[in-house]
Amino acid sequence: MHPLPLPSDTPPLFKDLFVEPEEARSILRPQKDERYGFGFALSPYRGCGHGCRYCYVREYPNALHKPEDWGGWVAPKLNAPELLWSQRYKLHQARVFMASATDPYQPLERQYRLSRRCLEVLLLCPTTEVIVHTRSPLVLQDLDLLKAFGDRLSVGLSIPTDDDTVRQMVEPHAPPIPSRWAAAERLAAAGIQVTIGVAPLLAVHDAQAFARRAKASGAANAWVGGLRLLKQDPFYRILADHGWLKVLDTNYKEGIRAAFQEAFPPRKRKREARVETASAHTPAVVIQPGLFDRVG
Template sequence: MLKLYETSCQSALNRSRIPGMDYCLNPYTGCSHGCIYCYASCMTRFCGGREKWGSFVGVKRNFVEVLARQLRRPKTGSVMLASVTDAYQPIEKKYGLTRSCLELLTRSRLQVSILTKSDLVIRDIDLLRTMPSAEVGFTITTLNDRLAGLLEPGASPPSRRLKALEKLAGSGIKTWVFVAPVIPGLTDVPENLASLIKAARAAGALEVDFDPLNFYPSAVAGIRHLMARYWPGSRTAFEHACRDPAAYRQRLRALIRQLNK
């Protein structure tokens, strides 16, 4: 069961260490998507609770007011929503913090970049269209809705993300796809990656980027558990990549270059 908390924050607009991003906004703490490979699970120790990452969400109830105060001093550069959570996870339907932030950002000089696994973002097309530099990226790990439901059970199915991407692109908003992570033995089949590239471009994505799996112990353990239950035949390739991540990343880069020719 998802646990919900209401919290407060001292700062909303924070400096980002993500390449190409000057600032980040994280209106929620935690995430209900429950992705088994999530790199942000290590953030649990900073949240003050003992719940497993993916089982709780903290709502920063004063987030919009804090952001409004920070924006009184003009800012330039780029801002990402969000860096360690999804700004459009289901609880956004109730609280609307992300939409309220976008309303403030339409009056700023900041360039907005959104990365999400939710089709809820289409709700805010009206605001995004007023920001010529805004871009929306969708993380899509696989085109298979069933597989995605096991890897990222709380996120919108990939089929819905692609439909949302198509709607955004049709509204004149820059869109892109982030294939992340590429999981060895499971989602790195060349035919599957080629189909994903084709589907993304057909939906209007201007760019398709790939990111290999980061072999964090928690991510590896979660993937091993799923493979043992559903895809035992994939374990050999996965374990081989675990033993030599650098070689796996090199093979993947070569494959992506081939697919993009």
């Protein structure tokens, strides 16, 4: 199948990315909402080269960039590992989510290695649990490091659709869907707990086959998260133009959710049992904060 042509306002490609290294003042963002199931969000970058067209982080206040520049600039936090090291006293028996407003394995990570170096710090915090969340198979470059965490680390892979032509329209600079499945398989085969995040839910071709594919990847679990759009979000126009407004429909979301529940029937997992013992209020499934609403 030929890919659909990209819209004329697609953000610039990686080679045109504005890279703006900076010294961050803080690195651990406390997460007070217990529904998310972690204590701190850790983002080694500001901005995101994946430039997903629905990502409302683009609207976060920014003195230098307009929302329409989203995906065209990234600020690597050069001192992130050192800052994290100096703050590690906060991390005793805490859970860290990496990352909430960027992708820790966006293309620049190949060069800057900030996510890797932050993980090396976290590895030295023996009571800290880590959730790495990404859209990129680049996470595999750190496979040995991820394995060194044992069962205190899990990887979430966002796979919001089973149709890569949809992905090409809405996540034009994020890796293709087949490469994400391959990453999930390799991570799971290496013994790493993998969660598939169907988030934010986009147009799906075959819900049952999609859910079976997720199960066959070796993922331990999956969740479905709905789109969260801003008032007068330009993404409405994209949804309307492609006949995808159904993704905002509750019945549509419930149908996808049911397919995944069938593929991943609820069961008590050892890791979840351990977490629940540590904190009676900590949910077993973690969601990407601020970006998507969980619907399953």
